[in-house]
Amino acid sequence: MKKLVTLLLTLVLCMACFAGCKINKDGEISVLWSDKSDSLVVELADSMDRSMYLYNMEYKHYDAENSSTKQLDQLEDVLEAGCQGVIIELVDIATAQTVIDTVKPYNVPVVIINQEVDTTIIESYEKAFNVRPYYTYEQEYTVMLENYLKDNFKLIDRNGDNKLTVYNEYGSYPTDFLSAPERSPKYEFETVYDIAYDGSVELILTADDARAVEVLVELRKQGFNKDKLQTHLVGLFTVGIDQNAGVIIDDGKVREGDALKDYQNKLAAYSVMNVIDDGLIQGAIVLNDDGITEMACEIIANVIKGKPAIKEGLDEEYFNENGTRNVDVKYVLYGV
Amino acid sequence: MAKQKVLDANGYRKFGMLDSVAYAAGDFGCNMSFALKSTLVIFWTQFMQMGSELYALLLIIVQVWDAINDPLIGSIIDADKRKYKRNKFLSYMWFGSIGLVVGGAVCFLPFPDVEMWAKVIIFIAGYVVWDAFYTIANVPYGSLLSLISKDPADRASLSAWRSVGSMVGNMVPMMILPMIIYDANNNIIGNRVFIAALIMGILGFIAFQFMIKNTEIREEVDVKLNEETPKINILKAMGNFMKNRPAVGATVAAMGMFLGMQGGTAAVTVLFQSFFKNVQISGIVQVFAMLPIIFFTPFARKLVVKYGKKELSVVGSICSIIACILMLVIRITPDMTGVLVYVVCQLINSLGIGIYSTVSWSMMGDAIDYNEWKNGSRDEGTVYSLHSFFRKLAQGLGPSIVLVIMAWLGYNEYFGGNQTFLVSLNLRYLVAALYLLSAVLQFVGLALIYNLDKKTLEKMNAELDERHKANKAVEVKEGGNE
Structure with missing residues (x-):
């Protein structure tokens, strides 16, 4: 009996050692928000907590407090600090190209979420992606x-x-x-x-x-x-x-x-x-918060692991036009 | 030609399947009102919008009523020496079962928009009414086991079947209710809870009547006419109870079960509401996790005879400890994979707990015999009611303490089934920790305190048998002299 209990507890402890390993060991995933006093952003951020846990990634939230200057500064800081990926909800959609150009030299994936960005901007960097709501x-x-x-x-x-x-x-x-x-x-x-x-x-x-x-x-x-x-x-x-x-x-x-x-x-x-x-x-x-944040995390996780960023055969809630790095996420119903 | 009853040596219907099934029906009846109790926290905090801290406080207050209610009713039953047509315990159960038809439902009166003071009154009044009738039905029910048969194997069978009755009484509502009382966004629909409680009250009443009709009392309590009604000394009974190691050990194990598992039901519900975002499958998951014990129950009697109750239960508690540690350390994700991992851990945990629960009631029967062995008196009603009191205390304190911990970890009743993810993650760890606490307390109660191993039990039963035979011989002699 004692040997069996010892063996089982050892097994449990071994499993515990693996439990804490994140897939992005070398740097966090930085999540940049436009304004966390906005209830829509709060819901997205909560959903992001869930998705990050699901994909087992180390991450941190940043709040630009509705200032695009602050957001661009934050972006530079996290890239300098060695983040392994960026998920960004823009304060000002006009800064999309600036964001892409800033990230590009660091060769990390960047996902712009919840806003529809011009496809040519996304196409200017091979690790840039756009996950946005899809209106039907x-x-x-x-x-x-x-x-x-x-x-x-x-x-x-x-x-x-x-x-x-x-x-x-x-x-x-x-x-x-x-x-x-x-x-x-x-x-x-x-x-x-x-x-x-x-x-x-x-x-x-x-x-x-x-x-x-x-x-x-x-x-x-x-x-x-x-x-x-x-x-x-x-x-x-x-x-x-x-x-x-x-x-x-x-x-x-x-x-x-x-x-x-x-x-x-x-x-x-x-x-x-x-x-x-x-x-x-x-x-x-x-808005399908979970759909947006899960797709953003999946893209980042796939890039880190060296897999195709957007997998073939997406679930019904998503739509990806062939050859693009845009993913549209359908709205969902609440209450019915 | 009518089927003839097969009689035993004493002229009673021979013990068989009907006794076990009838006894099981009693616990099924009890659980028809008790099973909804786990919904109380969610109903009162999320639907009725009572603050968590206020609810926790009120729960403690109504447990004070329990503290008075249980030993008081136990004492009344013990002191009641009137002759009943069938048996006094069955008569009390019949009375309790009538009240329980609506007793459970009055805990779920759906008036979410009344003033808070009115909600407080509705909660306390409803709970007191339910609790009174439940105790009147449940306390004698537990004592009944030792009156149906004194044979250890028969008691083990009754205990095992009681667990079956309890399981079915729990499983059916557990599986079906979440699909009915929660909407698509994992929020509780209070009106439906009330209706469900009424329906379950009626089903419980039917089960009680089946039990009362088919129970054969084989160990009659001798009622003497014109005897002065004995006074029950509660303090002395409590003192004897604390010296009764089997009773204390079985009670600690039961308290562990209720503090951890019952106390954690609200946390489990929120886990499924906000972490897995699928509260409607919570019932099926819980039922599935009970499958090991369903498969174990038919073998309970043989295993008890071979290994002993204490020995078997201790092994069960070790299984549970290991399962709970796994639940704590393995990464459980908020998706179906996570649900599967949770289910596997629960399968092992529930097997461990289930092994104890199939023999738990017969352990109390043995504890009552131990009382007679050591102190000369059985005090069934008092011993069992004190056991019930401590169980109720754990049942009451458990959810209160856990609710306060949940609030401390960020649970906010305003958000209903949509707690933030980080709060739901905290509750995921809380659930595992509570189950682990349960398992550890069971181990302590059964391995370290409960002292009726197989050998000691055999010795006790042999000595009690001799004592009873000697007493009977003296009574016959005295009767002859008169």
Whole structure:
């Protein structure tokens, strides 16, 4: 028994020795952010923590505090210090070429994320890559509505007439698609052009999260979308979730932005995400944070290991045009 | 022609599968309300939006009720010498089972938008109601084992099947509930938890009725009419309990299990919500990890007879310690590969814990016999209720302490199922550390404190048998003289 326990513990200790080995032993991966007081950047940074752990890389965050001069200085500093790769979310997209030119002599990979950079800039350096969001809003909005209505049509059909009165700030594609004669199930909509907060409008589609919060505030004044039990509900959908809703929704029942703390906890300055979690807004199309950061880390890891940076046969959430070093990342749904 | 009952030498239905299955149904019934308890923390912090520290404090307060509730009910049962149509323990269980139909659900009343003071009242009142009925059903249930049979192999079988009942009572909700009560973004849907609790209460009631109907009491407690009701001295009972090494050892092991594993259920849920970002598979993963013990249970009786309960349990705790160290040191990534590594570690860990849990209840039966061997009195209700008290203490303190640690590590109930990654990474290590604590305490309780190894157990049973025969002979003689 003692020999067996000793053998097993030795094995465990050996495994522990390997557990801490990162793939970039010779230098960190530097992650340069535009402004970490921006809730969108905070979410991306949190996602980056996850992706870096997934790919087992040593890394460090840098905050340019919305100054492109500071960001370029930071870039030079990390390159001088011997970083093994750079992931950068630009303060000013006009500095993209400067960034590429600065990195090039150091022969390390650089990935620009979350912004669409001109392909010629990326092509000017063989280890430059661009991972950016891919907009197919119409289809995503349609899927979002479809997913929701499948299980919740009766919940928002307040007058029970099997038809939804809709106020649409987004575009008619989703409702046109869902009411097409050949569809099954087919939904019926009646579009109105004045937004009413008295419950007669049963479905509201907005095109951005700030607008969705404004609409929500007005609805709540009339007694709608006030509680998690969804007793008086108007279906509300939007694009984006990082808008800080706390300081706007202030009727004593909703948490305020005082959840904003240090970097680790900045995520929950009561954003539209939290509003959706509470069931007050039904869904949103959002940036695929994990998709962007995982792709950026995968590219850096592949370059360090000497493999092809962008693998063949990417998952459905990505799109890479042949021969380019651009990867488009589709948006995802939140709440439905 | 009706099937004739096969009777034993004393005229009772011969011990068989029906006894074991009926006994298992009792724990299934208990678990129909208990299984949801692990959801309490997430429900009250994330859905009801009660602060973590406030919730931890309230949990300790309701455990004070437990501290009064358990030995009090145990004493009442011990002191109750009335003659019942079936058996007093079964009668108490019947009463408790009625209350448990709604008892579990009142802990999950979904009123997230009321004032905080109202939430505090709802929580305390709901928990007290649930706890009272649970104790009335559960305390006599544990004592029942020693009254169904005195044969060690039969007790081992009852204990093993109790674990099966407990496992099924845990597994079914564990597997199904996460798929129902969490949305696509890993946030809890409070209304559904309430409905689930009601349904489980009804299922539990049905299980209890099956158990009560099919339990055969073979070791009758002799009730004398007009006897003065004996006074139970709680302090003396506590003193005797602390001198009872098997009871203390089994209790330390059980406390370890609850402090670590039960205390860690909230951390495990957040692990799946925010680290693996897939809380809906958490139930299946937990159930899968219990598979080793399902395969082990049919062999429990033979292995106990061959090696002894203590010996078997100690080996189990060593397995768990090794599995937990592995869980701590191996890099578990926030993807399906990481889930698989976690599952493998859990398979080994749960086998180790499971070995102990299949024999844990019969260990308490032996501890009650040890009480009689050393002190001359069994005090089943009191010994078992004190064991339950310490278990409940661990069950209550465990989640409270762990919740405070979680808050210290960055857990913020505002964020629901979307804690930051670094916080979820902290909780990943916390889960492993808690399981390791569990395993170490089990080892300490079973290897170092519990002193009924196979030889000693045989000696104790032989001496008790002789004593009982001698007592019976004296009673017969006295009866003849009258």
